[in-house]
Amino acid sequence: MIPGLSATARAIVLLSAVLPLWAVAEDDSLSRGEYLVHAGGCITCHTSDSDDAPPLAGGRALVSPFGTFYSPNITPHKETGIGRWSDDDFVQAVHDGLNPDGASYFPAFPYPSYTGMSRADVLDIKAYLFSLPPVEQANRDHDLPFYMSTRLAAKVWRSLYFESQRFENDSAQSAEWNRGAYLVRHLGHCGECHTPRKALGAVNNDRELAGNPDGSDGERIPNITPHKDDGIGGWSRSDIEYFLDTGMLPDGDFSGSSMGAVIDDNTSKLTREDRLAIATYLQSLPALADQD
Structure with missing residues (x-):
């Protein structure tokens, strides 16, 4: 107790001591998230290959023997990005290769590697991404042969070759x-x-x-x-x-x-x-x- 102060004043003093700790914790999460976004190669893959492309808004082409994949918008835009995703949605995508609706991603998104990441690292990445300005940019459909044109092919591949497991x-x-x-x-x-x-x-x-x-x-x-x-x-x-x-x-x-x-x-x-x-x-x- 602090002598001479009312209950309200004491509460204000205590909150003033705690709030900076919350701010530091949030800043630490964002700085770690920024570092992890770079370490995870997110910027390269999720930014279109043009001089004026907005970072992380998707559209980069990945040409593979199985067709051309286009990376999605991972800015926090609520309609065209991931702005409506919960923490669990984001972790499920990174750890398990599933979107919020439960549909399988194609492994052009390297979730078979990302599955080893710690939950703390994944959530720090999300915190940093959600601190960025949202960019309205619709995702582009993949250019794939007919036998890979549905998520069923991704689901079958995932069931055959993927195991969700942390490092x-x-x-x-x-x-x-x-x-x-x-x-x-x-x-x-x-x-x-x-x-x-x-x-x-x-x-x-x-x-x-x-x-x-x-x-x-x-x-x-x-x-x-x-x-x-x-x-x-x-x-x-x-x-x-x-x-x-x-x-x-x-x-x-x-x-x-x-x-x-x-x-x-x-x-x-x-x-x-x-x-x-x-x-x-x-x-x-x-x-x-x-x-x-």
């Missing part, structure tokens, strides 16, 4: 290795591009990060296992970290194509510690040769 630390590995594994396997979803796929598009985890000859937009995605000839086995841990920061290869050349956007919007925004954790994880993988 768990490996007690036999260091904290840095575990952080790198979380970033590479789940938040950064590197395997969605750098791991080859099976006949129906499921990632072939037996060849984790060994390169993908049939990447998006017809690109051949390079092998990033520590294979001396086909991968990055000749790179030091510092080489990997510096590449993720600047895009410069050990020979002085610079990465281009889709990896350039990943570096600009994603890995260059990470802390040096997180980039080194990624390098530690990559160097621990089996060294796999290319396989056409």
Whole structure:
């Protein structure tokens, strides 16, 4: 009790002490969410490939062997974005690959990787997205062959190849290795591009990060296992970290194509510690040769 103050005055004093803590907690969530949005590659995928495109309003084309997918608007617009989504709706999409109506997403949305993310990280992402200005931009329909033109195909694929499961630390590995594994396997979803796929598009985890000859937009995605000839086995841990920061290869050349956007919007925004954790994880993988 504070002597000489009425009950109302005491309540005001107590609230004035608590409210800043709430504000700090909210700011922390938003700053973490902004960091995670970059780490998760959300900006690159959910922003149309044009100079005046509003960030995160969708429309970016992803050309795949199964057709062309267009990313959706994930600004908090209530009609064309995700402004009506609850926390549970958002978590269900990221962890389980289901929209608020329970329909399955196509795995062009990398929920098979995102499923490993912690609920806290997912909700921090949502908090940041909902702090942004809503953008009214309708989603564009995917351009798919007839046999994939309904959500039934996505539902069948999900039932065959997907398991909802959160990341768990490996007690036999260091904290840095575990952080790198979380970033590479789940938040950064590197395997969605750098791991080859099976006949129906499921990632072939037996060849984790060994390169993908049939990447998006017809690109051949390079092998990033520590294979001396086909991968990055000749790179030091510092080489990997510096590449993720600047895009410069050990020979002085610079990465281009889709990896350039990943570096600009994603890995260059990470802390040096997180980039080194990624390098530690990559160097621990089996060294796999290319396989056409």
